[in-house]
């Protein structure tokens with residue numbers, strides 16, 4: 001029996017996999033910003049799901065760049081108190097089994113490439129528009145190699161623009177993510193009903209996707225994350241077609257197939 005997880009800035013999803021290939025019972029708990037308390041809550045949630053059975057392996061995603069050894073998150077803007085805490089070691093001692101960690105957006109990308117909208121495509125880009133913005137490139141089923149991680153949410157789309165919670169300015173995340181919209185509009189993204197606001201968000205997102213396309217040259221761009229449910233895909237496609245003038249053939253733009261479970265599916269590919 002295996003445990004897979006997907007830790008977001010606000011929610012943590014846990015699931016059991018009996019065979020390491022399929023997702024079984026799952027549950028969602030709030031992500032505790034306090035690292036030590038979060039460890040207790042993950043252990044409790046996992047024990048409830050597994051019926052206190054011994055686990056054969058654990059894998060899952062964290063919302064931010066990891067250190068080179070992939071043992072901890074080191075630059076999570078939405079979960080600052082988790083940075084530089086020995087997450088992998090803590091889980092291994094709590095559960096007594098091997099643990100593999102990845103970046104949450106990377107795992108969702110792998111989940112969509114292997115089990116979702118990217119099946120059969122060679123170069124898959126996944127972008128998540130959620131509390132933050134993340135994304136990754138998968139080539140022939142494997143996460144593309146990288147030195148520091150992929151952070152397309154922190155590309156600059158407006159010079160000297162709105163502050164980003166990473167310390168930068170004018171980043172894509174500041175204009176289209178849940179945390180960015182909350183800062184800009186003073187209300188939660190799901191409470192924003194004005195279609196003009198969402199049209200503007202679609203425009204900013206398309207600028208980001210244009211940049212992603214000219215650098216990453218994907219066959220398909222898969223869009224996921226909670227805020228993507230409010231962003232009109234048709235408007236994103238319209239602006240994207242308008243902005244991306246250098247290529248005759250454009251990458252396909254689609255919504256994720258596995259939705260909130262993409263990260264858990266990706267975590268399956270990390271189980272050993």
Ligand SMILES: [Zn+2]
Pocket residue numbers: 153154164165166167168169171173
């Ligand atoms: Zn940023």
